[in-house]
Amino acid sequence: VFxxxxxxxxxxxxxxxxxxxxxxxxxxxxxxxxxxxxxPSGTIISAPKDIAVFVSLLGxxxxxxxxxxxxxxxxxxxxxKDPIQTFPLKNMLLPRAFSHVKLLVKSNWGNPWxxxxxxxxxxGKMENHKASTEGQD
Numbered sequence: 001v002f003x004x005x006x007x008x009x010x011x012x013x014x015x016x017x018x019x020x021x022x023x024x025x026x027x028x029x030x031x032x033x034x035x036x037x038x039x040p041s042g043t044i045i046s047a048p049k050d051i052a053v054f055v056s057l058l059g060x061x062x063x064x065x066x067x068x069x070x071x072x073x074x075x076x077x078x079x080x081k082d083p084i085q086t087f088p089l090k091n092m093l094l095p096r097a098f099s100h101v102k103l104l105v106k107s108n109w110g111n112p113w114x115x116x117x118x119x120x121x122x123x124g125k126m127e128n129h130k131a132s133t134e135g136q137d
Contacts, residue, residue: 006116015104023097024124030086032119044079045110051075054102097127
């Protein structure tokens with residue numbers, strides 16, 4: 001993770017839908033940003049602040065014009081804490097595996113021009129995964 005080597009989007013709000021390599025029973029999501037010490041400006045106001053995570057039924061729905069989503073959690077990335085922060089998801093609401101996850105950034109820490117996301121990790125158990133690899137993310 002190097003300063004400027006991020007997915008940047010214009011403004012304070014943005015979203016991305018992540019297609020997972022397999023259907024996954026989701027348990028948590030990790031968001032990473034650079035530290036203040038690594039930032040050339042000494043600030044990380046481009047870090048995401050308020051984040052919502054949805055499962056997307058994209059590709060499952062018969063009606064392609066209507067995307068169905070379910071909120072699995074709303075979180076605040078705290079720029080004063082560790083740069084790698086993991087948030088548990090409310091997977092008990094949907095006891096099934098999904099192939100798409102939507103990350104919606106609702107605000108950042110004050111940068112009016114852009115928001116940066118350095119790394120997103122999705123945690124869970126793959127559907128139909130062999131018992132020998134249980135517990136791995």
